[in-house]
Amino acid sequence: MALAGTSAQSIFAPVRELVEDETANRFVRNNVLAPIVPLCAKREEGAIAFPAPVLSRTWRALRGIAPREAQEAAVKCNPWDLEQGTPPVFDELCKIGAAALRDPENAAFDSVRSLCDPEELAMCLQLAPIVRTCLPRLSEWVSRMSDERAAAARLAYTDACRIREDAGPLLLDILSAHLPDAWRILRVISAVMDRPSDRYLASSEVKALGERFLADIEASIAHVETFDFGGGETAGRDAAQRAQKVQLQIVEFQQSVDLNKDGPWGRRVARFKQTMAKACDLRMDQIDRELEKALPTRPISMLAKKGARGVAKLVAPPDEAMLERARGALAFIADLRPCADKAGYGSSRLKILEKLNARLDPYIEDVLHVARTGDGGDPGLAMQYLDVAASFIAYTRDDKTAEIVRRRAAAAIAA
Known part of the structure; x- marks a missing residue:
């Protein structure tokens, strides 16, 4: 904003260009990696979280190993494409990142592995397509749950469990990070499990969320x-x-x-x-x-x-x-x-x-x-x-x- 009026002849023109490039890069990054963006910030103890630099390092590594897909994602990050729904290349990049994190021979992600558990981050990236489909509905799920919305929430939970047996609670934890109040995810849990008893929840796979x-x-x-x-x-x-x-x-x-x-x-x-x-x-x-x-x-x-x-x-x-x-x-x-x-x-x-x-x-x-x-x-x-x-x-x-x-x-x- 401070450089908005800078002309092409100004000595600050190169600085403005750098700022514009960085702003555009972050916009693309935050759209592609939207499911894990709030996980790379401070969260309450016990919640899934990664150090803040994980986000930028993951995107840098993705641009290095998948330049064509990253370029396509940048092109698709315009108002028209985003209004039509999530471009498939976004989820494709997340899958590429998950596979690369699990490949110890892939040196591009070494800097990311040094900051966090690579399998944990890979699992979050693998769940990204499911998370992305849930995000537009999440506000409705926690404000006006209906039978139809409860069925959609249960389907998303089931899809996560198909990827890995214990991925359902992880999906709920990721979704809670996208809520202004993380504890409102209890409404989604209630819908997924048909308002369970506290005895059942206290011994279930989502026990950690409730205890938190x-x-x-x-x-x-x-x-x-x-x-x-x-x-x-x-x-x-x-x-x-x-x-x-x-x-x-x-x-x-x-x-x-x-x-x-x-x-x-x-x-x-x-x-x-x-x-x-x-x-x-x-x-x-x-x-x-x-x-x-x-x-x-x-x-x-x-x-x-x-x-x-x-x-x-x-x-x-x-x-x-x-x-x-x-x-x-x-x-x-x-x-x-x-x-x-x-x-x-x-x-x-x-x-x-x-x-x-x-x-x-x-x-x-x-x-x-x-x-x-x-x-x-x-x-x-x-x-x-x-x-x-x-x-x-x-x-x-x-x-x-x-x-x-x-x-x-x-x-x-x-x-």
Whole structure:
């Protein structure tokens, strides 16, 4: 893009030519090797994956041993041909690559063999034609499965098993890499195996996939239990996203698998649901203390009871470390909204939000009074804390309420 306006006479013209050649080469490569492209990226532990350089080295080796087919693939990589379906030469190149990887005498693939298990990659390339036929249907399989689509998924699985007895689970693993959420492949598994019981799946050839998703749920719960509020808004939102993901994963297991409360996976899923609810309740209970540290108060009188609400303590500027912790905590509870009710901690969340607002509302009135009159503290500090409180109430209520607080602050300054 930076070189788009470079003319043929510019000293940067050769650089632009190199960039255009590389871009075109990668476009062809990613179309030909589309089934394995997402496998050459970071994936969760236990999933089929290869180091990133495997993709470019495989394509370079293919161009070396099959230049005619590679050239034909480049010609076919135009909008017209791609709209008509996958050109046969794409699958032909994948088969050539699989055979070459299995041939120890083929030196062109030595650099690829040095990075990964050649048989594992060869198997993935051999399955590429089946994967390629599944990819256009995959979004429908995981969103609106029908009897016809289930039959197509079962046929693809059977075709993979004909290549090698244990290739079916590998096919599902490869397909999961092409999904935004890998665990949604459970819907395809459910269709292929006609909504199996957890006892059957836990002892079947696809056991590893289910165990991987269960381990992911466990890791997310551990993260919610231990994440540091000090990481600020980013940490809070990330933890809440993990809680949302766990809720969706649990629902996916419940809908895709016939879970028995005493079954190997049914027991774990039920325990995970309870543990996550407990973890979220515990972390939400800690938020009021974080808010108190970020917006300190002082007792109204020496005789005030312990725990009684005081007035804003305006003796020092806001502590940025405490503010970050409060932002992390508030972002967490705010972003739990989509899943809290369904996951069983919706009522707890609402009660805690009421408690937080009961702290913020009088605090805002206190600092507004100081900002207007100077009575009870430094008006400059009051404005700083008022801005902080307005940003906090955006989490506990909404942006509109926060904007009203800021307008009132502006009016106080103008007065």
